[in-house]
Amino acid sequence: MQDFTFYSPTYFVFGKGKENEAGHYVKRFCGSKVLIHYGGGSVKRSGLLDRVKASLEQEGIEYVELGGVKPNPRSGLVYEGIELCRNEGVDFVLAVGGGSTIDSSKAIAAGAIYDGDFWDFYQGKAIERALPVGTILTIAAAGSEGSPDSVITKEEGMFKRGASGEGIRPAFSILNPELTQTLPAYQTACGATDIMAHVFERYFTNTADVEITDRFCEAVLLTMVKEVPRVLADPNNYEARANIMWAGMTAHNNICGVGREQDWSSHDIEHELSAVYDCAHGAGLAVVFPAWMKYTVEHNPMRFAQIAVRLWGCQMDFENPVNTALAGIDAFKSFLRSIGMPVSFAELGAKEEDIPAMAEKCCHGDNRGGTVGNFVKLHQEDVENIYRLAL
Amino acid sequence: MQDFTFYSPTYFVFGKGKENEAGHYVKRFCGSKVLIHYGGGSVKRSGLLDRVKASLEQEGIEYVELGGVKPNPRSGLVYEGIELCRNEGVDFVLAVGGGSTIDSSKAIAAGAIYDGDFWDFYQGKAIERALPVGTILTIAAAGSEGSPDSVITKEEGMFKRGASGEGIRPAFSILNPELTQTLPAYQTACGATDIMAHVFERYFTNTADVEITDRFCEAVLLTMVKEVPRVLADPNNYEARANIMWAGMTAHNNICGVGREQDWSSHDIEHELSAVYDCAHGAGLAVVFPAWMKYTVEHNPMRFAQIAVRLWGCQMDFENPVNTALAGIDAFKSFLRSIGMPVSFAELGAKEEDIPAMAEKCCHGDNRGGTVGNFVKLHQEDVENIYRLAL
Known part of the structure; x- marks a missing residue:
C-alpha cells in the first residue's frame, strides 16, 4: 500500500425530501448570497428549483440564478458564472443537477476568487481556494458530489480536461434518490x-x-x-x-x-x-x-x-x-x-x-x-x- | 434504506513515519498549546513520544503532557486532564496511543470547555463542542481515530458508558502501520x-x-x-x-x-x-x-x-x-x-x-x-x- 492522505469533509444529507433543507445547510456553511446553477428545464418542470428557492427564502438567503449547463459542460458558461458571482457579490454556489452542473459550479466557484483565467486549473494548477459549493444531486453518475474534481470542455479546440483540489470538495451534498426516479x-x-x-x-x-x-x-x-x-x-x-x-x-x-x-x-x-x-x-x-x-x-x-x-x-x-x-x-x-x-x-x-x-x-x-x-x-x-x- | 447524514471530516494521514508531521497538522488545525495524552511507558520506550514532541517543537508549538491512560479508561484521569487543560490554557488535545487514549482525550477535550460534569455526556447528552483533537494511532482496534464516539468507565460504580457527538470527531488522525508492528x-x-x-x-x-x-x-x-x-x-x-x-x-x-x-x-x-x-x-x-x-x-x-x-x-x-x-x-x-x-x-x-x-x-x-x-x-x-x- 502506498502512503496517502484521505480527506472527505463533505456533509452528506441523504433521503427523501432533503432538498427542502437546502437553505438550512447553506446557512450552516455561512452562505448569504447564493448562485443557483442548473441545466435545462427539467429542474423547473419537476418543481425542484421552486422547492430549493423556497428553502433559501425561508432562511432569508438571497440568490441569483444561472441555468443552461449542458452535458460535457463548456467554458463559456463558466466565464459567465464567474462574472455573475463577482458582480453580484455571491459567496456560495449551489449546484442543482448532475455531474455537469456540479462540475460547472466548481469551476465558477474556483474562478470567482482567482485573479487569472480559470482554465489554468484545467491545465494542472491545483485548486486550493474556491467559494463554498453545495450540491443537490439529480443523477447518480459522476460522483462529483463528493469529489475534489471537475471536468470542463474548452470551446476553443474542444479540449475536455479535468481539474482537482481540496478547494472544490462540496461543503454539503444533498442526495435524494426520489429525484432520480424520473430519469429515462x-x-x-x-x-x-x-x-x-x-x-x-x-x-x-x-x-x-x-x-x-x-x-x-x-x-x-x-x-x-x-x-x-x-x-x-x-x-x-x-x-x-x-x-x-x-x-x-x-x-x-x-x-x-x-x-x-x-x-x-x-x-x-x-x-x-x-x-x-x-x-x-x-x-x-x-x-x-x-x-x-x-x-x-x-x-x-x-x-x-x-x-x-x-x-x-x-x-x-x-x-x-x-x-x-x-x-x-x-x-x-x-x-x-x-x-x-x-x-x-x-x-x-x-x-x-x-x-x-x-x-x-x-x-x-x-x-x-x-x-x-x-x-x-x-x-x-x-x-x-x-x-x-x-x- | 433509512435516511441518514454522513459527515467524516477527519483529515487522515496514512503511512510510514507520518508521526513526524504531527506539528504540521496541529498547526493546520490552529493548535498553539497542546495537551499530549498517552498511556503507559511503551510510547516513551519506543521513542514515539520524543518524535512527536520534536515535531511540535519544530513548529514552535507549546505542550504539556498527561500519561497514565489505562485500558478501559477511567473518569479520574479525565477530570485530571480537564483541570490541566483549564489551568494551562490548552487549545488542542493530541492523543498518542490506542482507543483508550483517544477516548480519554475526547472526554478531556469535551469536558475542558463544558461548565457541568463531563459525565453528563456519558449519560446521553450529545457532545456538540470540544477542543479539537488529533490522534497518533498505535493499535488498529477501536476505530476511535475516525469516530464521533468515546467510551469511559466511571470509577464510582464501575459504569462503562459511551458518549457521542460531532464535536469529538478528530480533526486529524495519523495512521502509521509501522507503529503497530511491535504489538504482542x-x-x-x-x-x-x-x-x-x-x-x-x-x-x-x-x-x-x-x-x-x-x-x-x-x-x-x-x-x-x-x-x-x-x-x-x-x-x-x-x-x-x-x-x-x-x-x-x-x-x-x-x-x-x-x-x-x-x-x-x-x-x-x-x-x-x-x-x-x-x-x-x-x-x-x-x-x-x-x-x-x-x-x-x-x-x-x-x-x-x-x-x-x-x-x-x-x-x-x-x-x-x-x-x-x-x-x-x-x-x-x-x-x-x-x-x-x-x-x-x-x-x-x-x-x-x-x-x-x-x-x-x-x-x-x-x-x-x-x-x-x-x-x-x-x-x-x-x-x-x-x-x-x-x-
Whole structure:
C-alpha cells in the first residue's frame, strides 16, 4: 500500500425530501448570497428549483440564478458564472443537477476568487481556494458530489480536461434518490456505467497488497450489478435507486482508491469521444472500457481473473487464468449491453476515420505528456489500437 | 434504506513515519498549546513520544503532557486532564496511543470547555463542542481515530458508558502501520476482534435493501480474515498491518453503517465483562459475540446465511438455511480461536455467579432503559441467557 492522505469533509444529507433543507445547510456553511446553477428545464418542470428557492427564502438567503449547463459542460458558461458571482457579490454556489452542473459550479466557484483565467486549473494548477459549493444531486453518475474534481470542455479546440483540489470538495451534498426516479432508462444506465468506470479506474493498479480497497471497489461493483437491473425494470424502485446513489458517491470520493496507483486512461480516451461526438460520458465509457481491458489484460491476468471471479462469478481456470480474465471482460460487456449501453463505435455513432486525430489529441493535446494511464502507460499508437478494438 | 447524514471530516494521514508531521497538522488545525495524552511507558520506550514532541517543537508549538491512560479508561484521569487543560490554557488535545487514549482525550477535550460534569455526556447528552483533537494511532482496534464516539468507565460504580457527538470527531488522525508492528500477538488479535465486532454490530439489522453497506461491511470482514493470520505469522508484515489499520478506521467511521438500524447489544453486554474483570474489550467481544449470534440466529436466518456464504465461504443449504447460518457462526468462533482469542467465560476468567448482576446492570444500570440492542431487543433474561451460552 502506498502512503496517502484521505480527506472527505463533505456533509452528506441523504433521503427523501432533503432538498427542502437546502437553505438550512447553506446557512450552516455561512452562505448569504447564493448562485443557483442548473441545466435545462427539467429542474423547473419537476418543481425542484421552486422547492430549493423556497428553502433559501425561508432562511432569508438571497440568490441569483444561472441555468443552461449542458452535458460535457463548456467554458463559456463558466466565464459567465464567474462574472455573475463577482458582480453580484455571491459567496456560495449551489449546484442543482448532475455531474455537469456540479462540475460547472466548481469551476465558477474556483474562478470567482482567482485573479487569472480559470482554465489554468484545467491545465494542472491545483485548486486550493474556491467559494463554498453545495450540491443537490439529480443523477447518480459522476460522483462529483463528493469529489475534489471537475471536468470542463474548452470551446476553443474542444479540449475536455479535468481539474482537482481540496478547494472544490462540496461543503454539503444533498442526495435524494426520489429525484432520480424520473430519469429515462438510457440516462440511468449511462450514470451507472460512469460509476462502475470510476471503480475500475482505481481497481486496475500496479500497487500490491491493497485488499481493503480491492474489497471496497468490489462492494460498489457488486451493488451496481444487483441494483441497476432492478431500477431499469422499475424506475420507481426507491430502494434500488438509493443503493445506486450512495454507491455513486463512494465510487469517487476516493474511499475505494486510497493508497494505490490509479489508471484513468479510459477516462482520457473517452473524453475525446464525448468532445467530438458530444455523446454521454457513460456511453463513451461503455465503448472504451471493455476495449481497454482486452488491450491490457496480459499485463496482469490474475488481477482481471480476480474481478472476474469476485464480481461476475466466473469459474477460475487455474490452468490458464487468462481465460477467466477474458470471461470477466465478456461478462462486463454483456452486462453493459443488457442495460442498453452502446459497446462499439458503430452503436455510438463514432467514426473510424476520426481515430488518428483523437488518439493524437488524447496523448499530445493541450499540455499532455505523450502517454495516458498508469496500469499500462499508453502511447498514441496504443490508444489508436484501443479505439480500433472498439469498432 | 433509512435516511441518514454522513459527515467524516477527519483529515487522515496514512503511512510510514507520518508521526513526524504531527506539528504540521496541529498547526493546520490552529493548535498553539497542546495537551499530549498517552498511556503507559511503551510510547516513551519506543521513542514515539520524543518524535512527536520534536515535531511540535519544530513548529514552535507549546505542550504539556498527561500519561497514565489505562485500558478501559477511567473518569479520574479525565477530570485530571480537564483541570490541566483549564489551568494551562490548552487549545488542542493530541492523543498518542490506542482507543483508550483517544477516548480519554475526547472526554478531556469535551469536558475542558463544558461548565457541568463531563459525565453528563456519558449519560446521553450529545457532545456538540470540544477542543479539537488529533490522534497518533498505535493499535488498529477501536476505530476511535475516525469516530464521533468515546467510551469511559466511571470509577464510582464501575459504569462503562459511551458518549457521542460531532464535536469529538478528530480533526486529524495519523495512521502509521509501522507503529503497530511491535504489538504482542494477543493485543493485535484483540484489536482485530474489536474491528470485526464493529462491523457485525452494523451488519445485523432489520433494515432491508442495504446492499451497498452490506457489501462494505463484508469488504472489511473479508480483509480481516485474510490479513490477521498474515500479521500473526509475521508481526513485521507492513502490508498486512496497513490493510488492517485502514480497515479498522472504516469499520467505525460509519461508512459501513449509514442508512441502517444498528444493533450494539454485544458491545453493551461486553462492557459489563470488561468493567468487572478488566479484560481487554476485544477478548470480551470474542466471548460474547458468537453467543449473541447463536441466541438471535432464528430472528433472521437468511441474514446469517448471507454472511456465512459471503465471508466464510460456507455452502448454502437451500433446504434449511439455518444450517448455513450456524455453520457461519461456527466458522467465526473457529477463526477467533485460531487467532488466540478466548471464546468462553472460563477462558476469560469470568465467573458464572456474576451473571445475574452483570445482566441487571447491562439492562438497568445508570439510566439504561431495560433493554439493549435493536436487531433483537434483549431484556435482562435474554442477556443472562447469552452470558450462559458463553460459559
